[in-house]
Amino acid sequence: xxxxxxxxxxxxEDSKSLFDFEDRLGxxxxxxxxxxxxxxxxxxxxxQLDHYLSQRVGGGAASAAPPTPPSQLTPxxxxxxxxxxxxxxxxxxxxxxxxxxxxxxxxxxAMGGTGKTTLAKAWLQRVKDRYxxxxxxxxxxxxxxxDRSSRLVDAIAWxxxxxxxxxxxxxxxxxxxxxxxxxxxxxxxxxxPNLLVIDNAGDEVAHPSILAQLPLPPQWHVLLTSRSRLNGxxxxxxxxxxxxxxxxxxxxxxxRNCTNAEVDALLQEVQYHTLTVELIAKTLRxxxxxxxxxxxxxxxxRRQLADPDLQRRIAIHHSREEVEVYNHLLVTFQCTDLGEAxxxxxxRMAALPPGGAYxxxxxxxxxxxxxxxxxALHETLRALERKGWLNGSDDGLFSLHRMVQQAVLYxxxxxxxxxxxxxEAFTQKIAFNVGTNFAQLFRWIPFGEHILDVLPEEExxxxxxxxxxxxxxxxxxxxxRYERARVLLEQALAVWLKTLGEEHPYVAMARKRLEALGGAx
Numbered sequence: 053x054x055x056x057x058x059x060x061x062x063x064x065e066d067s068k069s070l071f072d073f074e075d076r077l078g079x080x081x082x083x084x085x086x087x088x089x090x091x092x093x094x095x096x097x098x099x100q101l102d103h104y105l106s107q108r109v110g111g112g113a114a115s116a117a118p119p120t121p122p123s124q125l126t127p128x129x130x131x132x133x134x135x136x137x138x139x140x141x142x143x144x145x146x147x148x149x150x151x152x153x154x155x156x157x158x159x160x161x162a163m164g165g166t167g168k169t170t171l172a173k174a175w176l177q178r179v180k181d182r183y184x185x186x187x188x189x190x191x192x193x194x195x196x197x198x199d200r201s202s203r204l205v206d207a208i209a210w211x212x213x214x215x216x217x218x219x220x221x222x223x224x225x226x227x228x229x230x231x232x233x234x235x236x237x238x239x240x241x242x243x244x245p246n247l248l249v250i251d252n253a254g255d256e257v258a259h260p261s262i263l264a265q266l267p268l269p270p271q272w273h274v275l276l277t278s279r280s281r282l283n284g285x286x287x288x289x290x291x292x293x294x295x296x297x298x299x300x301x302x303x304x305x306x307x308r309n310c311t312n313a314e315v316d317a318l319l320q321e322v323q324y325h326t327l328t329v330e331l332i333a334k335t336l337r338x339x340x341x342x343x344x345x346x347x348x349x350x351x352x353x354r355r356q357l358a359d360p361d362l363q364r365r366i367a368i369h370h371s372r373e374e375v376e377v378y379n380h381l382l383v384t385f386q387c388t389d390l391g392e393a394x395x396x397x398x399x400r401m402a403a404l405p406p407g408g409a410y411x412x413x414x415x416x417x418x419x420x421x422x423x424x425x426x427x428a429l430h431e432t433l434r435a436l437e438r439k440g441w442l443n444g445s446d447d448g449l450f451s452l453h454r455m456v457q458q459a460v461l462y463x464x465x466x467x468x469x470x471x472x473x474x475x476e477a478f479t480q481k482i483a484f485n486v487g488t489n490f491a492q493l494f495r496w497i498p499f500g501e502h503i504l505d506v507l508p509e510e511e512x513x514x515x516x517x518x519x520x521x522x523x524x525x526x527x528x529x530x531x532x533r534y535e536r537a538r539v540l541l542e543q544a545l546a547v548w549l550k551t552l553g554e555e556h557p558y559v560a561m562a563r564k565r566l567e568a569l570g571g572a573x
Contacts, residue, residue, distance in 0.1 A: 121242065124180075125187040125217045129409055129445050133174035138304070139297025140171055143290060147175050147275075150288050157266060157274035159253070159282050162290035163373050165327030165455045168277035169251050171290060175275075176249060183273075186247040187214060187239075191254065192405040192498050204250065204257055205232045210494045210531075223491050227532040236265040244271030251277050252407060252454070258282040298324040305333035305440075310345050318349045321380075327455055328380045334440030335384050343387060351383055374455075381459040388439065397432050398441060399466035401450070402457045403474055403506045405498040409449035420473040461506060468511045474503055479520045482527045490530035497531065500524040504540075518547035522562065529569065538569045 131137070137144070150158045160168045180186050189211070191203045208214065209231035215222050218238040225231050239248065248267060253276040256262060263284050266274055281287055293301065298319045299312070322328040336348055367375055390398070400419060404410065412433060416426050433450055436442040441460075443451045452460070468475065481496045500520055507517060525540035545562040552558055 119219050121185060121217050121219065123183075123185055125185055126189065126211065126214055128176075128188045129447065129449060130177060131170060131173045133177055135304070137167070137170050137174040138301050139293050140167065140174065143171055143288075144175055144178070147171065147288050148179070150286055151175070151179075151273055151275060154269055154273055154286060157257075157263070157268065157276055157282075157285045158288060159276045159278050159285045160288050160290055161278055161281055163371070163377075164279055165325055165377055165453065166290050166292065167326045168290055172249055172251060172275060172277050176247070180247070183245050183247040185242055187249070189214075189248070189250045190407045191250065191252040192407050192502070203254060204262060205229060206497075208232050208235050210497070211235075212495050223489065226491075226530055229532075233265060236267065239267040240271070242267075242271070246272045247275070248272055249275045249277075253278040253280075253282065255280050255282070258284050260284075292324040293326055293329070295319060295324060298326075298329050301326070302329050302333045305330060306337050306345075308337070308340050314345045314349070318345060318352070321349055321352045323376070325377055325380070327453060328377060328384070331381065331440045331456070332384055334438070335388050338439050339387070339389060342389075348387065351387060352380055377455065378459055378462070381455065382463060385459060385463050388441075390439075390441075393428065393432050394436055394439075394441075395464060396470060397429070397436065398452075398460050399464045399470045400474060401442070401452050402460040402464070403466060403471050403503050405502045406454045406457055407451070409443075409445060409451040411449055415450075418474055418477045420477060465508065466506060467508055468514060468516060471503060471507065472516065474499075475516050475520055478503060479516075479523055482520075482523045484523070484526060490527060493527050494531050497524065497527060500527075512543065513547055513550070515547060515551045518544040518551075521547075522558075526565065529565075534569060538566065541566050541569070 147158070147160065160172055162168050176186070176188070189204075189207055191207050205228050209228035215231070215235055215238075218235065220234060220238055222231050222234065225234065239246070246267070250257065257266075257276060257278070258280075266272075268274060276282065276285065292298075295316070299315055302315055302319065318332065319329065322332065332348060332352075336343060336345060401410075401415075404418075412426075412430055415433075416429060419429070421429060433442060433444070437444040437450065441452070441456060443453065445451075464470075478496060478499045482493045482500060484490065484493065501524065504512065504517070504520065504524070511517065512521075521540045522544040525537045525544060528534075528540065529537035541562060545559065545566065548556060548558050548562060
């Protein structure tokens with residue numbers, strides 16, 4: 053028996069939802085229990101409640117069984133482990149041992165560009181047949197240590213396939229926290245063993261309210277990759293490649309004659325960082341007549357960037373170790389002979405959500421290309437893949453590594469002129485009318501948000517940008533993100549007042565929307 057305290061006295065204004073109840077329960081620090089801690093108690097409570105509710109469906113009457121979810125619950129882009137995961141056999145063994153009998157979620161922890169995602173994929177492709185169900189969740193987060201937003205809830209709440217594969221109907225559920233809770237409940241109800249992989253997880257995953265809802269052992273194994281040492285999880289640290297493995301990786305892409313001493317000097321300079329080794333090898337391969345290995349090493353040693361403001365921005369946004377990596381990446385970028393079309397394509401790709409992979413057909417649509425321009429796009433995509441700046445998959449999808457994406461943004465700083473097609477495309481994607489089903493627009497929210505994040509501050513005050521702000525603000529309001537919606541609608545109103553004038557109907561509509569949100573005049 054527990055002593056009844058004021059904490060247990062319900063208030064009239066308290067929400068009656070289970071999610072709010074869990075939050076209040078998580079505040080209790082003094083109850084007597086046999087479980088290890090509050091998180092374990094919450095998981096036990098969730099599991100027992102799920103079991104109870106499953107017995108009460110239809111008031112005890114027989115009900116139709118939901119469709120059986122597929123084994124693969126989410127889309128996944130495969131890699132070639134034998135060639136893409138060089139030198140990581142020992143790390144794969146350590147990860148396999150950690151996942152064999154996990155009491156908690158397991159985190160592969162390392163700095164950016166070390167190969168966390170590749171290791172997780174190589175392990176997944178070896179073991180996925182052990183599991184009845186598995187899901188891969190990608191968190192779209194900039195490679196920036198100042199990004200502290202909570203992205204996991206949104207990634208799962210608005211995932212385009214996961215809820216559908218679980219047999220959930222969430223069209224009328226707008227609050228992301230409630231959608232997240234329902235998906236987590238559905239996952240916990242699945243018979244195991246099952247596997248959930250969350251790539252690029254942030255600190256928010258370690259919050260008790262999130263950990264308590266994750267589907268954990270024994271029915272589920274949970275693997276995360278992160279640049280943070282997440283509390284409440286078991287850590288598998290991923291170190292830099294061994295010198296001999298880094299040399300193998302370098303020579304896989306650079307096959308010209310060079311001495312071991314030359315290779316060793318370069319690898320020591322970049323500290324055997326996986327992404328940097330691969331990118332420099334491809335750069336030297338493409339420019340072998342104009343740039344020798346020793347010349348490249350010398351440029352890397354003189355890595356102080358010419359732009360002091362850029363150097364300062366990198367130092368603010370990244371850890372000391374990653375500042376070194378970005379210096380190397382930017383020096384490499386400056387050594388790369390990229391044409392105007394290649395630079396423009398990189399700038400536009402960098403304005404799309406981090407971690408995404410896109411087909412040439414999608415890029416044709418979003419870049420608003422005419423049929424005669426599409427062949428040139430395909431050629432440019434393949435050229436950038438060959439040079440190492442883009443990753444290409446067997447499925448014809450193209451992506452930027454997050455650190456490469458950030459380096460491109462530092463170097464090119466794309467503005468409205470470069471991103472005009474994307475501004476138009478995604479303003480139209482999230483356009484709405486009286487009969488719009490807003491839930492179908494939620495998948496485009498990360499695209500609109502990232503484009504706005506990329507644009508320089510002074511260019512966010514232009515009419516074309518304000519139209520995207522307005523549409524995105526309205527869709528965010530429908531998604532339950534009221535504070536962010538208010539900020540965007542206020543910014544759009546400020547631009548319209550300046551460019552359209554007080555009497556314009558857009559201004560009147562913007563004021564009404566802000567009044568409904570309790571916003572500014």
